[in-house]
Every structure is written in C-alpha cells, then in structure tokens.
Amino acid sequence: MGIPSPLSSALSALRSPGARTDSDRPHLAARVEDVKNAVVGGVLRGLNWDLRLQPFHGYGSGRGVRVLAKVLYASPRTPADFHDQPVHDMRTMAVRGWRNFAGQVAPNRTVHILLGGEQFTVRADRSGIVDATLQVSLPAGRHQAVLWTKPGNEVTADITVVPPEERIGLVSDIDDTVMVTWLPRPLLAFWNAFVIHQSSRQVVPGMPMLYQRLMREHPQMPVVYLSTGAWNVFPVLKRFLYRNGYPDGPLLLTDWGPTNTGFFRSGPEHKTRSLDRLAAAYPDLRWILVGDDGQHDPSLYAAFAQRHPDNVEAVLIRQLTESEQVLAHGSRRPLESSRSGPDGPPTLSAPDGHGLLAALQREGMLP
Template identity: 35%
Template sequence: MVGSMDTPDLPPIRARKTASSFDTVSPRMRIERQPLLIQIGRRVLIHSFNLWTRFSTAVTRQLDWFPRVEPYVGYGTDSYSRLICRTMLAPQRGKSGAAVRGIRTLFTVPAPHTRVKISIDGNPLRTVQIGESELHDRPDSSKELSSKYAWSDTRGYLDLLAQHHLTPGVHSVSYKIRGRAPVCSALYTIPRAAGIGVVSDVDDTIMVTQVPTIWKAAYNMLLLNPRKRMSVPGMSVLYSKISDIFPDAPFFYLSTSPWNVESSIRHFISYHGFPSGPLLLRDLDPRPKSFIPSGVQHKLEFIGQLMADFPEMRFVLIGDDGQKDPTTYATIAKRYPGRIIAIGMRQLSPKESALPSLTGMTTTQPMPETDIPVFYGTTGSNLMKTLIPYLAQSQMSDKQS
C-alpha cells in the first residue's frame, strides 16, 4: 500500500535522469549521417509531428483538458530502479492505465515540462535531474528549482533512475501531478545475482497481430478491441511451464510497439495468463537527432541493457521468424557468449507471413548459424515438446554442478 507522498519519517530516495545505452544516440544513426533524401524526409516528418503537437495542444487547451500521468511498469535491481512514465493532456474524467483501442493511443497529446511527484512504497523521490531526459537535449537549469519534483521532457516522457535498496519482489510506485489523484504502477525488483531470465517478443510471438501483413496489423493495432486480441495458441502454457522450471526467473516483454500501447499489451498479458513482468517498448515520437530507432536496434540495445543490469543472469530468448528476430537473437548470442541458454523461435504460417499479394513473397527469416540450441514450433505446444525438456535438463545440470 502506497502511503503519503510526503511521509516525513522515511528517508527520501535519490533519483537522476537516465543515462543508459538506449538513450545514447549512435553516431551511425544521427540524422546528419544519413543520405540527403532520407535527411529531408525525416526533417519533414519531424516538422509535421511538431506542428501536430502544437495544434493538438491548442485544441485540447480550449477543451479544458489538463495534464495526467500515464505510468509504465518499472524494473530494476536491489540497488536501483528504472522508472518511466508519460505526462499527457486528457479530459477531467480520463483514467490512466485503461485498455483502449490503439487508434486512441496514437493521438494522445503530450503535456511537456510537467512536474511529477513520485514515491516508491511511500518513500518520496528527491530528484537530482537536470534538464530533459534525453541526452541530446540541452540541460535547462530552471528544472533544478525543486528537488521534490521530476519534470517530463518536451514529449512528455519522464525516465529516471532511482537509487535505493529494495527487497526483491513487486513494489508500488505512485505518481502524482497537480489536479489529479495519484496513480500507481508496479515496480519489479530483481536481484542482480538472479540466475535465469526470459526475454520474449510480443507481436506474433505471444499475441496474434500478423504484423507482416500490413493491413491486418494496422487493423489489429488500431481498431480491434484490446479484449478481443488473440493469444498465440499454447504460448501462455509454455511460459507457465518455463516459470515452473525457473520459479525466480523474471519475464521481460520486448516489443517494437510504442509506449502509447503499453496499457493494452499489459492488459493482454494479464488477461491471457502470461507471467507478469516489465514491458520494454520504444518511443513513437521522432526525435531530431536519432529519429525513431529501428526494431532491430531497439531490441539489441534493450537486451544489451539487460545484460549490463544483470551481469550474472543467463537468458532464454523467445521470438518469431517474421520480424528479424532470428538475426537479432543470433547477434545477441554472438555478442554475449555464455549468456544465452536457448532460443525459442515460433514459425509463422504461410498465411501469417504473407506480404501483400503484389510481391508474391514471404517475410519469414531463417535462423543464422549459432552455437546456441534453437527450438522451433508453430505454436506453444510444438515448442513445448522440445524446449521444455531441454530447459529442465539444463536446470538439473546446474543444480548438480
């Protein structure tokens, strides 16, 4: 239970702006390093997005909307936590964390430079944040006026690292902005010495989206009722069995979907009985220097961050062959030798992997050669027949050694 935001007898938790690998702009990705036509296209899109933001902000102000905070599930170790939320403009009766159709989340209006009071299990955060959360933004000393608050950036995002000592388990983070009731989100605290972790893709791995088929993916993401999203057959049972073998294993859900749809995916995971865990999504908004990271770049950087966060943890990677997961996972296995136990790869059916008929092609990708055992199956039940015995044998061997 979260207590008062200003509990006087609890020592404050120090927090600072995030400075992790996925915030750093790769020189290769900087807009000025791209071909001229790509530079022009990106700058036009950025300018258009900024115009939309200014226009939508003016309209919502006339409608008497005011800021609210949308909290995202956080994660961390026993010494620090990564807390992410977004401030946006919403009507007075708007509720945070609700599962809504994707098209509504895409047209959310950010509330930039909004101050947020945060507490973890009732302990208030005292931020030492300077300026924006993105490293490429210029520091703004005016944001240091009060350490009792953290300030969202120009797109409404707030990304903090809180330094503290928490017991492993699920904790509660409370976010409070002026004029709104506090909203809470889960914080998964994972010991740095944890042995096994699971990283799972979302689209077409646990959730049927048919991403390679453009119009079906658009309909599923934008218009379909979130409660009617289909789970890939057998995958929730597979994940439950993995959790039985490794009871302390955290599950990280990694997707190229934007943070805007975090609540819908979180509700899907809960509704279909998948093990709970933090979501690792990406920003939808184009940024002047780094633009929008590619799906491969996003996954490589987030998994790399997990490798750094939990240096003693080994991982089971689960994905599908329709969105470059085979190449991405093979790269991870090569880049971090000894850290990957096994790779589970869901094979898309011809119907799922078909591009528009004009191309006459499919978008599935073969798995590059790797020293890591790779298990295939079209459903969770197929994967279960081979992956589960291997993981059980691996666990037994670890206990005997």
C-alpha cells in the same frame, strides 16, 4: 494579436535550428511534430485540460530501478487515476484502445516520483515519455512508485525488482510470438488501435503453457515483453497477456513518432538497445530469448548472444506458417535463418509453444 510564446518558439525552431550541426539537427518531421504539440497543447490548456500520467510497468534490481510513464492532456472530467487501474479491471482501456492514439502528449514536463521513501524529480522527453533510472535500493519483489505532475493527479506504477540470486530471465517478443493477428505487418498499428474485442486476437497455441512451465522451474524468473509496438497499445497488450494466462511483467514498447534522424524509430534498434540495457541491469542473468522467424528476431538474438555470451541461456524461435510468413514480410519463406552457431547458445525452433516445450525437454533444459 501576438503569437503565443510556445507556438512562437516552436515555429522558430522549425524555421531555424540555431547553432545545431547537421549531426544533431532534428529531422524536419520531428520539428513539425514539435509545432503540432505546441499548438494543440496550447489549445487544450485554453480549454482547461490538465495533465494526466499513464504509468507503465518498470523493473530494477537492488542497485536501481527504471520507471516508465507517459504524460498526456486530459479533460477536466477525466479522473487522475484513469490509467491507474488493476490489469484485471482495465475494461475501458482494453476495449477503447483507439483513445490512446487520439490523445495529446505533453512534452518536456516535470514529473515527481516517490519510491522507496525517496523523492525524485525527472523530466519527460519531447514525446511525453518518462524513462528514468533511479538509484534507489529496494528489496526483491513488487513495488509501486507514485508519480505526479502536481498535487492531486498522483498515479502508481508497478516496479518489479529481481532477486539478486536469480540466474534465469525470459525475454519475449509479442506479435506472432505470443499473439497472432492474421494481418499484414503494415496494418498492425491500425489493428492494435481500432480493433474492438480482445477475442479478435488469437493466442499462439501452447505459448502460455510454455511460459508457465518455465515459471514453475524458476518461480522468481523475471519476464520481460519486448516489442516494436507503440506505448499507446500498452493497456491493450497488458490485458491480452493477463486474460490468456501469460506471466505478468514489464512491457518494453516504443514511441512511433519522428526522431532527430527520420520519420519513425527503428524497430530493430529499439530491441537491440533494450536487450543491451537488460544485460547491463542484470549482469548475472542468463536470458531465454523468445521470438519468431517472421522478422528480425533470429539475427537480433544471435547478435546479442555474440555481444553478451554469458547472458544467453537459449534462443526459442516460433516458426510461422507459410500464410503467416506472407503476412509478415511478403514471402512464404522465413526472413532469416534461426540456426545457432557452433559456439552460440542452443537455438530451438518449433511451430508453437508445445513444440518449443518438447525441444527444451529434449535438450535437457527442462525435466
């Protein structure tokens, strides 16, 4: 019996990348993953599993929007809108986050999008991620894009369109900035995948109050959560933010799988690209950048401020305790300094949201 065509082609790619040069030749790990996806996908299709879409929260302006989603295989008994639930009713997704890591992605699938009365056709990447920038004009506010791979499996994705007159935005890290897990960074993936109860995650004191205070001063301020966490934990993080009173907004996560250059994607590169993309999407916004001093947030934010000096209002750095520093990177001292340069935006540091709010008030940035 011959080898199925998807597996045959994947094995051929693994053996020989064809005419690719060394610079664009996929890493061996990526080619192995492609073979795995082809084999498992073929088996699931043989079991009559079908495609399902997991929508993520997108963003945009009057000039265009960014739509995000993930294409997965699901059993015939799984409803098409399994992932398409209000954040206040995501009980199954929040409690059983490990199922998102056990799912099988469907790479390179065609996805249709209906938004603003216009229909678009895009394609998922080799990791099953849909990341599409659509040139569509929408008024400011909350919108919903309809996504489907075939009639009957439609889902909706939230899209936040920022008002053109808004001048302040908020970008926030997640781990150790709004949420404390009290685990070493290498174990965060396991934690986010297999922890059972939301109560096991601790909110950073005062941070919800700080964000709500900023929202009262700037009611239409966009809030974007930028993290090196995997898209797999999107439902879990969304639930945590909702239950602890954080403002709603897009989450910009990443895919942990192999790339053309290595076994894992670079977290700092993901944050750098995401920040630059936000600056390009909103050239008139000045961002309040919130992070912690346990990893690379201070240097990443400082570098962004150098590249885009007109797009940074302030940098807020939460200072980790000594025990949190040890869990973050193995040392009791901060990994990087959070001091601002003489010509850079104000950089304020404090152990929690209460201290950061007081620092903003001392600087005259909040009444």
